[in-house]
Each structure stands twice: as structure tokens, then as C-alpha cells.
Amino acid sequence: MISYLIRRILQLVPVLLVASVAIWAMLYAVPGGPVAMIVGQDASQEQIDAATRELGLDRPLIVQYADWVGNAVSGDLGKSIFSKEPVVKLIGQRLPATIQLAVFSLLIALIISIPIAIISALNPGTWIDRVLSSWSALALAVPTFWLGILLVLLFAVELRWLPSASRYIPFWTAPLDAMRNTFLPALTLGVYVSGILARFLRASLVGELRSDYVRTARSKGLPERQIVGGHIMRNALIPFVTIVGLMLANFLGGSVVTEVVFTYPGLGRLLVQAISTRDYPLIQGIILVIIVIFMLINLAVDMLYAYIDPRIEHK
């Protein structure tokens, strides 16, 4: 198990290297750059050269890259071109907010999707299955920004129960306030993802319900509740955790649209700002962090498999 973990973490290194090259190539393939943003449109060649030198962009690309990688390994992702703050610090400010929103969103998605999936899987083809399946379709079809705006209109503008602009308040400092501020964006994201999760889990449950071991369980005289809870759920979870992991990783990468609608101070909005100002070090840093998060969650999902399914042994 430990050996497996070490091997998996070592395998992250080449992936990260390839990813970092891709990040660089992408940025330099896009026209424009931070210099133009700093000096403005009417700048003279001297001003441009000076700014370029100052940012170190006059050095050969390969040197710039090696420099960046070398620093990144020691935990230094450079300084933001505009705020002059270290990139690591900027990300560090936003990441907890994003994590909190992601966890809330996922919880809401699970709370909505699991009962829906179980009820419709156990009553396939009935009216209740059709009603619940159309909920899933609807949740997927409604654009998040629109749902977000509707929710703000209802809860913040009309009812005045919740704030329209969400601030980040760490959960452990003021749980109630934190929930008030995170609820609307989390609900917006959660509703959308609940559609995906419910469809997935329903399909997985329907497949499991047809399997031989369910017939065996019935032949022993187990009540239906115990068959679903004791036998089917754990089997159906195996494919389900994959998609849940992917969704969580997605949330953690920042939910750009939702964060913008609710002016929530998360990683997604920081990335949008960084891109619009061509803040290269910040863009690179954020994308790198997102990639690492994705890979770690993937690893966590794989470890979870071994826990759920005794047939999987990580050696």
C-alpha cells in the first residue's frame, strides 16, 4: 500500500513537467503580453524594452522556463506582475474560499442526488421515476449563471434572507455566517451537479439491481431495504466515486461563472483577473495548482476504490 502510494506520487512528477511545458507553450502562443498591458498603447520602443527587461522577458524562453521550474520546486511561483505580491500568497488567500465552496456544493449535490437516484432506480418506468429523471435533465439544462441570478433575485432581493454578494467567512470562525454567505453559490453549483450525479448513480444502481447477487439476496429472504442498503449501495458506489471525485476536482479548480455571479473571492475569479491582465506568473501558478489538485483527487479516488472494493489491492 505504502509502496503503491509512493509510486503513484512519483508518477506525478513527469505529468507535472509535461503540464508545465504545456502551460508555457499556451501562454506564449497567445498574442499580446504583460508588457503591452503595463506600458499602454502609445508607449515608445524604449519603454517597451525597459519593461520587458524588468520582467526578465528578454531572456531566452528556455532560461525563463528553467528558472520558473527551479523556483517552483522550492515552492516559489514568482511574483504577480501587477500586485507585486508573491503568487503563492495570492493563491493561498483564495484557495480556502474555493475549498469551502467546493465542499458545500458537493454536499448539496449529494443530498439532492442520492435519494433521487435510489427512488427512481427502485421504481423504474413509473411516474415517480419520470418526474425525478426530468428533474435531472432540468438541473443539467439550466445554465448556472441564470440559476445563480434567479436565486439572488429570490433570496437576496425579494426575500432579503441572504446576502447577494457572497463573502468568504471561514466556517470554523463563524459557521452560521459562513453558511449564509456560501449557501447561494453552493446551491447553484450543487443543483447543476446533482443532475449529473443522480443520472450516474441511477444507471449504476439499475445495473446492480439486475445482478446475480441481488437475486441471491432475495432468495435468502432479505427485505428490500437491506438488499439496497447492505448489498447494492456499496457496489454502485464504485463507479459513483469516480464521478464524484471528478466533480469535486472541478469545483476546486474554481467555478468561474458562479464566483463571478456572486462576486465570491475564489480561485476562479482570480484566474479570470490574471488572464485579463496577462499576469503570466499568476496564470501559471493557478493552473499548476489546479492540475495538482486534480491529480491528488484522482489519487484519493483510487485509494477510496481499494477501501470500497476488496478486490482492488494496491501493491
Added chain:
Amino acid sequence: MNSTGTNALRHAVKKSNTDAVLSVRDLTVSFLTNGKQVPVVRGIDLDVFANEVHCIVGESGSGKSVTSLAVTGLLPVTATVSGSVRLDGVEVIGADEEVLRNMRGQDVGFIFQDPATTLNPVMRVGRQITEGQVVHGQLKASAASDRAAELMAEVDIADPKGRVTQYPHQFSGGMRQRAVIAMAMSGRPNLIVADEPTTALDVTVQAQVLSVLLQRQKALGSAIILITHDLGVVAEVADRVSVMYGGSIVETGTVQDIFDRPCHPYTAALLRSVPRIDAGDDRLKTIPGQPPTPAELPSGCVFHPRCALGAGKTRCQTERPQLRAFASGQMTACHFAEEMKPDRPSTTARAIAQAERAEVKPLLEVDNIKVHFPVKKGILRRTVGWVRAVDGVRLSVRPGETVSLVGESGCGKTTFARAIMGLLDVNEGDVRFDGRSIVGLSRKAMRPVRRQMQYVFQDPYSSLNPVLSAADIVAEPMRLHGLFEEMGSDKRIAELFEMVGLSPSMMGKYPSEFSGGQKQRLGIARTLGLKPKLLILDEPVAALDVSIQAQILNLLQDLQRELDLGFLFISHNLSVVRHISDRVAVMYLGKMVEEGACNEIYENAAHPYTLSLLSAAPISNPGMRNQRARIILRGDIPNPASPPSGCRFHPRCFRATDICRSQVPELATQSSLKTTSICHHAGPLDPKEIALASQAEGGI
């Protein structure tokens, strides 16, 4: 409900009951399919008594499994059931769900076909065994683990205490099925329903499992309904037999009567179409056509389109025969049973091709090949060992000859075949085709060889591409080799269709429109397009119904004669192998242990493994049941990554001595031997040995 009290009462009632444990009257089951009620079981009567094994025999679609599920209402909601089913005197049809649920696991225990899927993969086996009893209040949850160990010990699972907490994947197939038996018997039910309980198992494991099942039945006095398509198993275990066809019981009687004096043409035809392990036979007598599907049942007697006796008789086409008493206790559903002529199964020996062909140059020569797979471990994935899947096999096939490779699953027969085809790398040894070495050839150099050597797969359902038409499937290999025009295009395809007994009018159809047997014919036609010299047939009839199996075997024999094909036939079915082979090679754990002419292997085998295999295989003759001695192998096939020292078979062998543990055996050279075997103690079976062997088993 106060379960302990009720249970005591229930048991008291049970014991005093001398009536049938299960009594079925006019049971009809139909399924709603595409808005139409399709009858699957059409009014059957059945009585099963305590201490009795009642076998229900039938081909796919005969309604045998549906009958068994109807016993406690385990059918899906789309089923409509009518008639009467009384279990321990309680009516099941129309009973409340709660009543049925209480019957399941207490009054009736189920054993299903595939032990790999019947158990929940993510739940500990011990818990699965006793779960039902705990739910029914027969057992306290705290005592469940000890009880599970006890039950496992009763079905001869070694180290039951340790096994209780393991998961199904840590069990071998045979152990899993024994665990399922323990589970089915845990509530001490009066009735056990076993649906093809050994179909997915190897013969030696099948023998183990059947003997455990009967032994537990004896201890509990239960009645058993055993559903099977395997007439050998029926002959070995049944007391009474019901033969089902097209949703009805066509004949019922004692096992001896059914086998000796079948009184329905279907039963008689079925018995004739099965290859026999106890006698070589030349050609199987097939039943024409295929079993009817429930959606399109023929009028009158459902068997009339395939029946020789009823041919041309209008009564058979118009009037549905009812089950009626015939000879001593037997019942038949045939209008003209009195007109049936008794027939003895033909035992004319098949002409062995070998003698006259000794001088013919071999088509395929395999010289001591080894195929090893690396086992990797650790952070750096270093190779720490090898799975010796094939570890030295020598074999040759001449044109027009059938050489069979037999052995249990995991012995390396399929790996061997794939290595010959060049689909796997050969680590050592040589393969010559038509005198030319083909080991290590490049893909390009291998192409012309592959043309002449074709592979027929086991499962006709998954080996045909569902989106290609039948004609395209057959044309594909010719197109791949760029020979479609040269071979005669569509004319050639029509020719191939006729060659395998398919109508060329089916050329435009898709695989889903073909029946199982027709699909396998298509699979064979596909391989013949390139005019191969050698066919490698990997379990080609294992997935087919008995009557269809005979048709395909006859087709293969005809094709062989016509085209002078060499066959390398891979199978675990010893009866089929005896029927079709000229020579037989037996494999165990990657090694060939014995080889010889077909009849010599079956009559004069010298290797203890071959002897055990033959003794474990069921014989379709109930009269032989008690006369024949049994060697039941202990344990399971060892892991090929760490095979036992010396002779690989020694841990399971009844002849093993010290030398077997330390020295790898060589070819046995005694002049009295009629086969080539690799064993320190090769020799025919001595009756005294069997007594010893079964004693060592502790009565398994």
C-alpha cells in the same frame, strides 16, 4: 412476528408432513414482451418429495429456470403467474410478499449457476452465508460468525474460521459454490433449488461440489430440484427426472426409466445426440432444427417440427398432448408414445484416422514451447517471478486429424493456442507450420501463415461484430488479406454459407437475427473463407444447447473429411473430446502430462491426473452410478506463478511419494504403457488404489 416461536411450530408441522415438499399444479408463467403476453411455462405439474433429487432437464428457453424461480415468487414483476404452487402445504401463488420473504431462506434455499456472480463481491463470505438466518431471527447476529464457520466446515471448506472474514474473490470457484451450498442450507430448508449448480465448474470441481451437495442433503433430508442441461449430471445424481421442452414437461419418471426406456421422442432424441464418454461413437444423431423460442411456439405438440415419429401426423400439428401415465410410473406427453421403437445408443467405434496417416507429414509441430508472463512488484516494477502459463508442451497435428487438448481451467490450454497463432510471444521452443518455423516471425511474415491457420472462438454471441451483416462477417478475413475478388467474391460467400449449412438467403442478416447454433456456423464459415489447413477450435460447442452441439460437431467432422483440415480442439468436456478426437493431450498447470491415441487415453490412461479427470466426469448411464469408483481430487489447481516442486501434480495426487515431491518426472518408458505419460508412477488404475484414494479424501 415472534420468529423463534413460529419457527419451532413450523418445524413441528414440517416433520409430521409426509406429503410432497413441493407440489406444483398447472403452473403457467408468461412475460409481457413488446405488449404481448409470451408464455414461458405452459401448465406444468410437479411433485418433489423429501430425500429426493428431482432433475429438470431442458434446453435454453424450455422454461426450466423460470419454473424454479416461480416456486417462491422470485420472478420479475413483468411475469404473470397462475396455477398452484404449494410449498410445505402453503400456497405460494398470490401469497403476500411478507409470507414469501419468510419462506425464502427458511423453507427453500437456492443455489444458482455461476458462483463468480452469485455472491456479493464486496461483502464478507461468512456474513453472506448467515445473513438470511439472522434476518429470519433464527440466529443472533453475535453468533453469526461462529455459525458461518460451522456451516463452511460442513461443506468441506478448509480453515473455515479464517475463511469467514474473506471476500468471494479470495475463494476458488469450487469453494465459492460450496459456500453457496452452505448458504442455501443454512436455514435447514426442506427444499433446495439448484439451477445449473455445476455448469460453470471444471469436472473435478463439479464432482467435489455434487458430492458435498448430496452429502448435505442426506444430513438434512431435504428435497432437491436440480436444473441442468447436462445429461451426465442427471445420470449421476437424479432420483426422478422431468424433461422440459417449449414450456411443458414432456416426460417424467425415474432416472433409470428415462435413460433406459425414454417414452417421449424428444427425450429419446436428446439421449442419442449426446456424445458419450464411456463409448466411442462415429456420428451423433442430431435433432434437426432448433429449440423453439417462447414467442413463436409451434401449434399442437411443440416438438412436432423436429419429431421423426410425428412427421406427417396431423394430430401432432393440431392437438396439444397432455401428460399421461405410460409405462410403470412414467408419464409422457406424446400422442404416439406407444409407437416408439426402443433403440440402443450406437457404440460403433469411430474410425481412427491415425494409423493410416502416420507417414503423412505433420501440419503443425509444437516443440516443447514455453510461454511465461512476468510478475512485477515494488516501486520500480521489477520482475520478481514468472507465471509459467505454458511450460513445455510438445504436440503435432496432421492434415485431416483432430488432436484435442484437455485440462481444467487455468491449465494453460488457451494460452497455448494463442501462442501458436502468434498472438503471444513464445519464450522457448519452436512451432513449425508446414515444416517451417513460425516463432518470432514479423507481423508481415506471419500473415500468409495466419491465412492457413484459423481460430474458432467459444462464444458465438460475443465473437461476431453485431453491426456487420453476415456476408460481411464471412468476407472480412478475405478482404483483410486482399483476396476477396480472387476467392470469388459473393459467389464464394454463398458457397461458404452452404458449406456450413446456412441458407445463402441469410447473407444480408445481422448476427442478432441468428440463433446460437447459427452464429457458431457463421463463425466457422468466416474461418473457412481463406481455405485454411488448420483450425484451432477453442471450446467451440461449450456455449451451445445439447441438440445444437451435436449438429455443430457433425458439421465439423464433415468439413474435416471434405477439406482435409487439421483440428486442434480445445475443450474441458471429456465426452465431446472422446467423440471428435484422433489423439488427445492432457495438460495440467502448463505441462503436458499425458498424450496418446484417443481410445488409449480413455481406456488405458496411465497418468494419475488423467485417471482422476476421467473418474470425475459424469457418465450418462445411471446404471453405472454405483458400480463405478470415484477419485475425487483434493484442493484446487495451484498458482502457476509458484508451482509445486518436483511433479506439479503431487499435492493432489493419490500416488505421490517422496520422489514426486523432489524430482521433476520424465517420460515414462515402461513398455506396457499404451500412452505417453510424464509421471514417476505411470500405470493403469488398480482397483485397490481407488479405495485408498477415496479413503484419503475422508469421504468427500
